[in-house]
Structure formats: structure tokens, C-alpha cells
Amino acid sequence: QLQESGPGLVKPSETLSLACTVSGVSISSGDYYWGWIRQPPGKGLEWIGSINYSGTTFYNPSLKSRVAISVDMSKNQISLKQSSVTSADTAVYYCGRQFRGSAIYYMDVWGKGTTVSVSS
Amino acid sequence: QSALTQPASVSGSPGQSITIACTGTSSDVGGYNYVSWFQQHPNKAPKLMIYDVTKRPSGVSNRFSGSKSGNTASLTISGLQAEDEADYYCCSYAGSGTLVFGGGTKLTVL
Numbered sequence: 259q260l261q262e263s264g265p266g267l268v269k270p271s272e273t274l275s276l277a278c279t280v281s282g283v284s285i286s287s288g289d290y291y292w293g294w295i296r297q298p299p300g301k302g303l304e305w306i307g308s309i310n311y312s313g314t315t316f317y318n319p320s321l322k323s324r325v326a327i328s329v330d331m332s333k334n335q336i337s338l339k340q341s342s343v344t345s346a347d348t349a350v351y352y353c354g355r356q357f358r359g360s361a362i363y364y365m366d367v368w369g370k371g372t373t374v375s376v377s378s
Numbered sequence: 379q380s381a382l383t384q385p386a387s388v389s390g391s392p393g394q395s396i397t398i399a400c401t402g403t404s405s406d407v408g409g410y411n412y413v414s415w416f417q418q419h420p421n422k423a424p425k426l427m428i429y430d431v432t433k434r435p436s437g438v439s440n441r442f443s444g445s446k447s448g449n450t451a452s453l454t455i456s457g458l459q460a461e462d463e464a465d466y467y468c469c470s471y472a473g474s475g476t477l478v479f480g481g482g483t484k485l486t487v488l
Contacts, residue, residue, distance in 0.1 A: 302479060318476065360430045364414050
């Protein structure tokens with residue numbers, strides 16, 4: 259359903275780039291938002307940001323200056339770019355589908371996650 | 379935007395009930411009825427258990443229930459089973475399209 263991909267190792271100060279390929283549903287259907295969440299080793303979950311089919315984005319204020327999420331409907335993919343990475347960005351990165359509840363969108367389908375390490 | 383506060387750990391015996399609290403502020407938990415709860419087993423992706431404070435997605439056992447009072451949301455698991463042993467995270471809407479998670483609670487079934 260959702261599969262994250264990207265380099266497992268990124269050097270400090272460089273840009274982390276991940277893709278999430280969606281299968282079984284078309285992003286262009288407009289029924290969902292699509293989000294990224296990360297989890298540092300041994301720590302809790304952190305919401306990174308979300309996007310819908312039209313490109314409307316919302317970002318975690320603490321990451322907003324370094325993060326960009328985009329959608330490529332021709333590939334049925336969403337992408338995450340995070341610049342100026344440090345060791346604090348080492349984490350498992352998950353992408354997920356967000357369905358609409360009463361008023362906001364909740365993540366109900368998740369990818370398996372991809373581990374990204376930041377090290378020289 | 380600060381992380382929501384959860385106890386680091388809770389425990390209970392099979393068959394018992396436990397409650398996990400999630401405390402925020404009037405800018406997140408207290409300001410909106412948009413709280414969700416996730417269950418995460420080791421090395422697995424999280425699973426949505428509760429949304430809109432009290433609603434269960436299809437397929438989630440009715441042993442799981444959610445509530446909220448003021449700035450604190452709660453997840454109650456009744457009839458504890460061994461497979462409930464996992465980490466649990468609360469998540470709240472925090473305005474302007476943003477979400478904030480709690481630090482997580484490790485549930486041990488004794």
C-alpha cells in the first residue's frame with residue numbers, strides 16, 4: 259500500500275530525500291491527506307508534515323524551515339526533502355495515508371518505515 | 379508546540395483494565411476534540427486505535443476506548459490481554475493544520 263524508499267545514510271549538512279510510493283489508491287482521488295512521521299532510535303513519534311493531492315501542505319513548526327513535502331501524481335508518490343541534517347535527524351521515517359475524521363485527517367495506513375542515519 | 383505528556387510506563391494483569399493519560403494544554407488537547415491514539419509493537423509501524431477522542435476504526439477491539447476531560451485525554455484498555463503489551467502514543471490537533479504527539483507509554487502485561 260505504501261512503501262518508503264531512499265538512501266539509508268546521509269552526511270551531516272546534506273539534504274535527506276525520501277519517496278513514498280502509494281499503491282491501491284490514486285493520490286489524485288483527493289480523498290486523503292498523506293503524511294510523514296519519524297521516530298528516532300528508542301524515542302517517540304514526531305509528526306513532520308502532511309500534503310493533499312492539490313499540494314496543500316502543513317508542517318511541524320519546529321521543522322518547517324528545513325522540510326518540503328511534495329506530490330507527484332504521475333508516479334503516485336509523495337516526497338520528503340529535509341535540508342541541513344544533523345545526527346538528531348537519525349530516525350525511522352514513516353509515510354502514511356490520512357483519512358478524514360469529523361474534521362481533521364488521521365493516519366490509518368502506514369508504510370513499514372525506512373531507517374535514515376546521519377553520519378559522516 | 380510542546381509534546382503531550384504521558385506516563386513512561388503502566389502495567390496490569392491479564393483481565394484487568396488500565397488507563398493511560400495524555401495531558402496537553404488549551405492549545406491542543408483542551409482546545410479540540412481531535413485526539414487519536416496509536417499502538418506500536420516493537421519494530422512495527424504504529425496502528426491507529428482511536429480517533430476523534432472516542433471513535434474506533436473498523437477492526438479495533440471494543441476493549442479499547444477513549445475519553446477526554448479538559449486538557450487531558452485518556453485511553454482505557456479493558457480485559458487486558460498479552461497482545462496488548464506495546465507502546466501507546468496519543469496525538470492531538472494543535473491548530474493551523476498541525477499535529478503533536480505524546481512521548482509514549484510502555485504498557486506491560488504482567
